[in-house]
Amino acid sequence: MIDLETAESRALDAAEDLFYRRGVHAVAEEARTHKEGFRRILRELSAAAGHGDDVAEQSLLLAEGAIVTAAITGNADTAHQARAAAAKLLN
Structure with a gap:
């Protein structure tokens, strides 16, 4: 089982590190890359x-x-x- 508190803490640490070491543009690029990966997975599914x-x-x-x-x-x-809405979308 995923420990959401630990996962959130790690994500925040990574975002903070990304922002302070590489700047806001790097954060935006990382978010864009993540969103495109999510989009690709949803298209495949x-x-x-x-x-x-x-x-x-x-x-x-x-x-x-x-x-x-x-x-x-x-x-x-x-x-x-959102899951309930998705189920309606698919019916």
């Missing part, structure tokens, strides 16, 4: 399930919205809400 890139893009928006909302509100239930 969507294709494997017989859906197109449109479903992958919609799923990406749901996931990103849930991540941002959870970060702002501190409520991880947004992941469950």
